[in-house]
Amino acid sequence: MKQQLLKYKGYHGTVEFSLEDDVLYGKVIDVNSLISYEGKDLTELRSDFEGAVDDYLAMCEAHHESPEKAYTGSFNVRLEPEMHKRLALYARSHNESLNTSVKQAVAQLLAE
Incomplete structure (x- = not known):
């Protein structure tokens, strides 16, 4: 739910x-x-x-302070070493950065 x-x-x-x-x-x-x-x-x-x-x-x-920003656009992701390797190879074979590949995967997940 x-x-x-x-x-x-x-x-x-x-x-x-x-x-x-x-x-x-x-x-x-x-x-x-x-x-x-x-x-x-x-x-x-x-x-x-x-x-x-x-x-x-x-x-x-x-207090003349800015409200906190919880979402900076940057976060760490922990993967199993084999998954990390496969993702890096995927990104390289598609001439894109690892970051771009992850952003595309997340965008697809959130679109569902």
């Missing part, structure tokens, strides 16, 4: 629940800082999520 995310001002947040506490909760996943929120129902959860994002942005502005 695909996980549903809250969205607000370019930020995304998880939707989780605690049967023990009878509460919905989540955290913003677009930053390294811990920004959490909760609510008794989805309306309250969404409102608290949006308030948490607004508070984070206001705090950044008050």
Whole structure:
């Protein structure tokens, strides 16, 4: 099952629940800082999520800091050595960089 995310001002947040506490909760996943929120129902959860994002942005502005960027466009991928070798040979045989081959594979995966 695909996980549903809250969205607000370019930020995304998880939707989780605690049967023990009878509460919905989540955290913003677009930053390294811990920004959490909760609510008794989805309306309250969404409102608290949006308030948490607004508070984070206001705090950044008050401290003259830029909001964190969680996605820089660069990340490490770990592969088995044989897969790494096959990918490198594929890229070379198609006259492209390893990075280009990986970008094309990811684009195809996300298009599905």
